[in-house]
Amino acid sequence: MSEKRWVLIGNENYGLYIGRTDESDESIVARRAVRLEDCRHVARWYGRTGGITSLAAHGPCGPSAQDSRVGAPCGALLTGIVNVFDLSAEAVAAFSSIVAA
Numbered sequence: 001m002s003e004k005r006w007v008l009i010g011n012e013n014y015g016l017y018i019g020r021t022d023e024s025d026e027s028i029v030a031r032r033a034v035r036l037e038d039c040r041h042v043a044r045w046y047g048r049t050g051g052i053t054s055l056a057a058h059g060p061c062g063p064s065a066q067d068s069r070v071g072a073p074c075g076a077l078l079t080g081i082v083n084v085f086d087l088s089a090e091a092v093a094a095f096s097s098i099v100a101a
Contacts, residue, residue, distance in 0.1 A: 006092050008042075008056045009034060010083035016042040016052070017078055018070075018087060018095055025084055032081045039076035040095065043069040047094075056085035059094025072100035 004020040019036025046064035060068035
């Protein structure tokens, strides 16, 4: 197994999730599924303009970042995968600062 990487996943139901995986992009695309550790549902976020790619680059940020709604971490199998974005170290740190209520 390779080292786990942090990713932002979009599925066909427009759900957004972050988590860690050691699966390759090719494997995820072929199966349209991925198993994530530390999976968190991103229900709502505040940050820079630019949509999902800015979320992957910066994570929740700005004066309203703590008002973002990000679920508690768990293990999960996500299906219907349509997008995989690598998270930057900045984004991982920003997500880590958001406490699930």
